[in-house]
Amino acid sequence: MIRTAIKGLAANRVRMTLTGLSIVLGVAFVSGSFVFTDTINARFESLFTDVYAGVDATVRPDEATSAPGEAYLNANLLTEVRQVEGVEVAVGSVGGFAQMIDSKGKPIGGQGPPTLGFSWVDEPALNSFTISEDNGRAPTAAGEVAIDVATAESQDLAVGDEIDIQTIGGIDTFIIVGLASFGSEDNLAGATLSAFVLEQAQVLFDLEGKLSAIDVLAVDGVETDALVAEISTVLPGTAEVVTGEQQTQEQLDQVTEGLGFLGTALLAFAGIAVFVGAFVIQNTFRITVAQRVRELALLRAIGATGSQVTVLVLIEAAILAVVASAVGVLAGIGVAELIKMAMNAAGLGIPDGPLTIEARTIIVSMAVGISVTLFAALLPARRASSIPPVAAMSATGARTTPKSLRTRAIVGSTLTAAGTVAMTFGLLLENGASLPLVAAGAVGLFMGMSTLAPLAAGPVARLLSAPMRGITGKLAKENTIRQPRRTASTASALMIGVALVAFTSIFAASIKASVTDTLEGSFPADLAFASTNFSVGVSPVAVEELAAQEEFSVVSAVSAGSFEIEDVELKVVGVDPSTVSRVYDLGPSIELSELGDDLLVQEDVLVSNGWSIGDMITVDYPGSVSDSVEIVGTFTDATFANYVIAEEVFFENIGDDQIVIAFARLDEGVTLEDGRAAADAALSEFANVDVNTKSDQIAQAEAQVDQLVALFTGLLSLALVIALLGIANTLALSIVERTREIGLLRAVGMTRHQVRQMVRWEALIIAVFGALLGILIGSAIGFGVVTSLADDGLGSFALPAGQLVIWLVVAAVAGLIASLGPARKAARLDVLKAISYE
Amino acid sequence: MTLAPERVRVEVAARMKGGVKVYGSGGTEVRALDGVDIGFEQGHFTAIMGPSGSGKSTLLHTLAGLDSLDGGSVYIGDVELGSLNDRKLTMLRRERLGFIFQAFNLIPTLSAEENITLPLSIAGVKPDAEWFGTVVDMLALEDRLHHRPTELSGGEQQRVAAARALVSRPEIIFADEPSGNLDSKSGTELLEFMRTAVRELGQTIVMVTHDPLAASYADRVVFLADGKVVDQMDDPTPASVIDRTKILGG
Ligand SMILES: Nc1ncnc2c1ncn2[C@@H]1O[C@H](COP(=O)(O)OP(=O)(O)O)[C@@H](O)[C@H]1O
Numbered sequence A: 001m002i003r004t005a006i007k008g009l010a011a012n013r014v015r016m017t018l019t020g021l022s023i024v025l026g027v028a029f030v031s032g033s034f035v036f037t038d039t040i041n042a043r044f045e046s047l048f049t050d051v052y053a054g055v056d057a058t059v060r061p062d063e064a065t066s067a068p069g070e071a072y073l074n075a076n077l078l079t080e081v082r083q084v085e086g087v088e089v090a091v092g093s094v095g096g097f098a099q100m101i102d103s104k105g106k107p108i109g110g111q112g113p114p115t116l117g118f119s120w121v122d123e124p125a126l127n128s129f130t131i132s133e134d135n136g137r138a139p140t141a142a143g144e145v146a147i148d149v150a151t152a153e154s155q156d157l158a159v160g161d162e163i164d165i166q167t168i169g170g171i172d173t174f175i176i177v178g179l180a181s182f183g184s185e186d187n188l189a190g191a192t193l194s195a196f197v198l199e200q201a202q203v204l205f206d207l208e209g210k211l212s213a214i215d216v217l218a219v220d221g222v223e224t225d226a227l228v229a230e231i232s233t234v235l236p237g238t239a240e241v242v243t244g245e246q247q248t249q250e251q252l253d254q255v256t257e258g259l260g261f262l263g264t265a266l267l268a269f270a271g272i273a274v275f276v277g278a279f280v281i282q283n284t285f286r287i288t289v290a291q292r293v294r295e296l297a298l299l300r301a302i303g304a305t306g307s308q309v310t311v312l313v314l315i316e317a318a319i320l321a322v323v324a325s326a327v328g329v330l331a332g333i334g335v336a337e338l339i340k341m342a343m344n345a346a347g348l349g350i351p352d353g354p355l356t357i358e359a360r361t362i363i364v365s366m367a368v369g370i371s372v373t374l375f376a377a378l379l380p381a382r383r384a385s386s387i388p389p390v391a392a393m394s395a396t397g398a399r400t401t402p403k404s405l406r407t408r409a410i411v412g413s414t415l416t417a418a419g420t421v422a423m424t425f426g427l428l429l430e431n432g433a434s435l436p437l438v439a440a441g442a443v444g445l446f447m448g449m450s451t452l453a454p455l456a457a458g459p460v461a462r463l464l465s466a467p468m469r470g471i472t473g474k475l476a477k478e479n480t481i482r483q484p485r486r487t488a489s490t491a492s493a494l495m496i497g498v499a500l501v502a503f504t505s506i507f508a509a510s511i512k513a514s515v516t517d518t519l520e521g522s523f524p525a526d527l528a529f530a531s532t533n534f535s536v537g538v539s540p541v542a543v544e545e546l547a548a549q550e551e552f553s554v555v556s557a558v559s560a561g562s563f564e565i566e567d568v569e570l571k572v573v574g575v576d577p578s579t580v581s582r583v584y585d586l587g588p589s590i591e592l593s594e595l596g597d598d599l600l601v602q603e604d605v606l607v608s609n610g611w612s613i614g615d616m617i618t619v620d621y622p623g624s625v626s627d628s629v630e631i632v633g634t635f636t637d638a639t640f641a642n643y644v645i646a647e648e649v650f651f652e653n654i655g656d657d658q659i660v661i662a663f664a665r666l667d668e669g670v671t672l673e674d675g676r677a678a679a680d681a682a683l684s685e686f687a688n689v690d691v692n693t694k695s696d697q698i699a700q701a702e703a704q705v706d707q708l709v710a711l712f713t714g715l716l717s718l719a720l721v722i723a724l725l726g727i728a729n730t731l732a733l734s735i736v737e738r739t740r741e742i743g744l745l746r747a748v749g750m751t752r753h754q755v756r757q758m759v760r761w762e763a764l765i766i767a768v769f770g771a772l773l774g775i776l777i778g779s780a781i782g783f784g785v786v787t788s789l790a791d792d793g794l795g796s797f798a799l800p801a802g803q804l805v806i807w808l809v810v811a812a813v814a815g816l817i818a819s820l821g822p823a824r825k826a827a828r829l830d831v832l833k834a835i836s837y838e
Numbered sequence B: 001m002t003l004a005p006e007r008v009r010v011e012v013a014a015r016m017k018g019g020v021k022v023y024g025s026g027g028t029e030v031r032a033l034d035g036v037d038i039g040f041e042q043g044h045f046t047a048i049m050g051p052s053g054s055g056k057s058t059l060l061h062t063l064a065g066l067d068s069l070d071g072g073s074v075y076i077g078d079v080e081l082g083s084l085n086d087r088k089l090t091m092l093r094r095e096r097l098g099f100i101f102q103a104f105n106l107i108p109t110l111s112a113e114e115n116i117t118l119p120l121s122i123a124g125v126k127p128d129a130e131w132f133g134t135v136v137d138m139l140a141l142e143d144r145l146h147h148r149p150t151e152l153s154g155g156e157q158q159r160v161a162a163a164r165a166l167v168s169r170p171e172i173i174f175a176d177e178p179s180g181n182l183d184s185k186s187g188t189e190l191l192e193f194m195r196t197a198v199r200e201l202g203q204t205i206v207m208v209t210h211d212p213l214a215a216s217y218a219d220r221v222v223f224l225a226d227g228k229v230v231d232q233m234d235d236p237t238p239a240s241v242i243d244r245t246k247i248l249g250g
């Protein structure tokens, strides 16, 4: 049996290679995602364990019990900790925001990894950074700084150079005295690092007399657990002590959590690729079974049972699956290396070292590849078993009767409907969308649509071929109509990729439209000021500076943070009630100046919570402060948050360092240029704050969306490539089937050029059919998702017709490219062999 | 073994000079054509006979530009085929030759009418309605024009193939065992039609067959053995062909 199966595969070498490739690509993506995720975990783990090896315990503020904005230790605590029994050395340090600025005044980094500032620790065992001999020395006085080697290299900075660094207080100039490494690395996951002497760091971070942490080295022979227990006895309620290991693990988790998200996203795209691959596999096996009817019937005739024939086909699939999956796993290692290189190129430093290949990676990737292939081959294999032995005798081979149209319509519609319901349900769940449910719904929807597609294949092919001239067009049309299932299933593979790409385009266009609408509609301000740094907002000092400029009639800031209502953490913004309505339209139901100490709730949220105006509710601020507030009104615009309180209340209870954006209006007669100049002057000390006009803002938001779209589309293009392999495969197999027909056409005078043309038209019909289906489904999903997210600030549904047309054209061109090989093969066909009788 | 004397006639539709075709090499070498000199006059119906493996199909294919010779030359009219590239050969087949094969003559996705006009469609030429009518009429295919090949009987399918061969008014039609797969009644109808086409329309036909009865419809029979022309006979009858075959075969 196995030998027969191997022969079956060998007879179709090229086809099977193409099919195998569609498995390889999907599996490679799966294994690549795993290898990548495991590698970052392992690399950072070894780096962190190395670097923090010396720390036995760390004393730090207890976030839970510290008042907001007061999460620090009193410097006096250091003396007490030093006196604890078992403590050999204890060193205090501070950390905070420190943004380096390049010679052109632009902030360095900060668009992802944080910009960290900290005090240099002189005790090497407790210092995670080192400065090698030829990289200068540690800072020993105010005005000196050590920065990370990676930043120095990328900015072309050396020991002795000057650098401007912005901290919450403003910008100061420092002399670089040393270049520090983090363990063996030049940098910490892409973060920029600046180290100062403790006294200066305390000033820069506004932490005079305070510490962010105390690291402790135990006396030889003292257990860390005992040490921690001892230290905890001297700590106030607002501080806690943890072991070095625990601290390391927490830090590690923070770094890998961020990057691990990428692994999950990659796995999702791998899933899409595998799904599309399944279509290609199923189609290939169906066609090869159809082409081998006589051979399989002969096996039946000489005594093989129906299930033996099924097993034969499945063994072929299994051999293919095992080989292709194994190749895929190996290719995945290359994929992981590529992702790593891309990440490093993007500035997200991943520590050097070997890739981590876990047994799990190999097992899961192989299992996915093999099970998907077998599953996809199951239906064709089952069909093979229904071939009657008599088919061996008849010249044409028995045609398996196609499923009735009604059954097809019913099954297809049911699947489509179930998929749609699952998706809708998954999207509209109370506590945010459920990704697995949405994915399952999408799978159902795609399978349903591909079941229905053969019904549309005929009419669509007729329509599409209408402009195709001459006999080549006519033959191409007839060929696609002749096997509607084959055409439809080939097109379906493309449909999936195009649907997702189209959805991405639509979703992105809708986000852009919504952002533009919001900005145009509710943004009477002329200028906006936002931080370019992800980890730090606009300094209140900067807002004061801006307000002092006489070019502005009003400056108003928005702070964003969170509080809890009934133990649920919620986003809340603080606004200046007296000025906000002049720069931003929240759509309030009352005059904002009447807000006082109370609360505004977004109108839909008010209703869904069953509250009404005048209700008293209890809110819990960070740091265990509770307050009972009255809901005095509602508002409509949910861009920032669903809860609004007065700035003063926000500053007091949540913090004054969480301004996300500030707005300004120009005074009568001041031009935009003058306003901008005034803003630039006011913000000279705050390099991380960007000055934006309304159109800048729109452009910025759009650029961000575009970046994401480009990334998604890039990843989805893998699914498109696999679908194109499918088109090439189907065409090649159809051509083998039609050898005699093509031979006859050539004999009676069809030129090679015309034969190629015919195959190209066929590819074009299939590709455009698939792309049209995809755009249709993508638009439907897009519409559904956008409308269901209307409450979350996605107000406008936009259909980027131009982009969708471009995708259609891209699919058509890609289809043509996929047809190149088969077309050439058809044109090169040996006429004589084709027409020779037996 | 006597070679046919060269007939000196001006209107030769096709001819082969010193045709050699070798398959394989060394010990397994087969000389499918071994120095064939032959001409086909215009307006004549020639049958090529010979035992299986004697080179009949090879002769037909090389004459029709479907295969190339290893030695010698083939002329259609005064065009030497060896000098043509694939494109020119294809054009020549399309414009000047017609074909009827033993089986699989029709494109299954096209109707009978579309199959008949196929060479013209490929050339992008509109069929001459009157001529099309004449051909269809002669082959009694009016009622079958809109049927697909699978809906036609074997005899009808071969008549459609014949109509296709005729409709572009080729200089010469090549037929390889056209009645080989037909029952005797359909076979006879087809052969009679072919003879009519020669007699009344002046069509030139070269037909390969191993059936003496089929050969008797021709004006002349050429006998092939081991890749060589071994004999010829004008105005054959079934009996005379059988006699000659016996002598040659013995
Ligand atoms: N493609 C080929 N490869 C090898 N030998 C061939 C090929 N075609 C024909 N032959 C050989 O050439 C000889 C003549 O074949 P053919 O012209 O088909 O004979 P006929 O049509 O008279 O039966 C035979 O011996 C046959 O085996």
Ligand SMILES: [Mg+2]
Residues within 6 Å of the ligand: B056, B057
């Ligand atoms: Mg033959």
